[in-house]
Amino acid sequence: MNAAEATADSPQWMMRSPAVVVDRVSKIYPTGARALDDVSVTVARGTFVAVLGPPGAGKSTLVHCAAGLDAPTSGSTRVDGVEIGALSEIRRAELRRLRVGFLFAAHNLMPAMSVADNITLPLRLAGTAPDHDWVRALAERVGLAGRLAHRPVELSGVEQWRVALARAVVARPAVVFADEPTGALHPREAGAAVGLLREVVDGLGQAVVLATRDAAVAAPADRVLLMAGGRVADTVEAPTTAAELARRVTALAPGR
Numbered sequence: 001m002n003a004a005e006a007t008a009d010s011p012q013w014m015m016r017s018p019a020v021v022v023d024r025v026s027k028i029y030p031t032g033a034r035a036l037d038d039v040s041v042t043v044a045r046g047t048f049v050a051v052l053g054p055p056g057a058g059k060s061t062l063v064h065c066a067a068g069l070d071a072p073t074s075g076s077t078r079v080d081g082v083e084i085g086a087l088s089e090i091r092r093a094e095l096r097r098l099r100v101g102f103l104f105a106a107h108n109l110m111p112a113m114s115v116a117d118n119i120t121l122p123l124r125l126a127g128t129a130p131d132h133d134w135v136r137a138l139a140e141r142v143g144l145a146g147r148l149a150h151r152p153v154e155l156s157g158v159e160q161w162r163v164a165l166a167r168a169v170v171a172r173p174a175v176v177f178a179d180e181p182t183g184a185l186h187p188r189e190a191g192a193a194v195g196l197l198r199e200v201v202d203g204l205g206q207a208v209v210l211a212t213r214d215a216a217v218a219a220p221a222d223r224v225l226l227m228a229g230g231r232v233a234d235t236v237e238a239p240t241t242a243a244e245l246a247r248r249v250t251a252l253a254p255g256r
């Protein structure tokens with residue numbers, strides 16, 4: 001099949017399409033706050049994009065709109081080749097369970113469930129039987145081998161974060177959306193945590209879209225979008241450093 005023959009729902013199209021396309025998205029809340037102002041972003045498969053900026057810049061709104069958790073006021077978003085706005089709520093929920101992984105500051109682990117059951121929850125919610133060898137291999141990869149039978153309360157904060165990471169990738173999604181994912185960790189632990197995220201998605205070929213205020217968390221990305229006032233004000237390509245990113249953020253908002 002050549003490019004002209006590929007249709008939006010054919011496997012060939014899905015393989016070629018970027019992991020995420022945000023096309024001219026604006027979001028105006030009922031309060032009148034313009035959180036996103038005509039934002040366009042394309043995230044190629046397997047690439048790690050960080051969204052960095054000061055509080056209120058629109059980072060969370062961008063991640064939520066891109067992931068289909070929130071509806072843009074105008075513009076469109078595609079994830080894994082699928083136009084989110086065209087899906088019914090049921091189809092959107094399916095897409096979120098199997099083609100998208102999430103990592104938030106609050107891990108929302110199920111306290112009564114074992115680590116293994118927490119990790120495999122997205123699969124079970126989607127009616128898919130977990131492959132136990134894969135779950136064991138994943139647990140090993142994130143440093144949780146030997147912890148699969150424990151309850152979350154028996155784990156350290158970093159270990160709980162690793163459970164959330166494994167849960168985000170267990171369905172081998174096309175993309176992981178992360179909103180201030182290291183927010184519950186000590187700042188000292190954040191760098192290593194995002195390093196592990198990077199290692200895991202590099203191994204599995206997933207794209208990442210990660211929103212953060214912390215330049216050290218954004219620095220390992222392939223591309224950093226600097227946001228201010230609901231717009232992508234600047235883009236920094238890898239390699240870069242936290243110090244350079246912090247300098248660029250300050251330059252965007254003089255007097256802050």
Ligand SMILES: Nc1ncnc2c1ncn2[C@@H]1O[C@H](COP(=O)(O)OP(=O)(O)OP(=O)(O)O)[C@@H](O)[C@H]1O
Nearest residue numbers: 029031033035054055056057058059060061062213
């Ligand atoms: N539900 C909402 N209702 C009204 N305004 C909102 C809502 N959510 C966000 N906003 C406003 O939209 C703008 C962007 O918010 P957003 O949370 O996306 O920024 P952010 O860059 O993620 O900030 P932070 O780093 O503090 O999380 C802000 O002015 C915020 O007050």
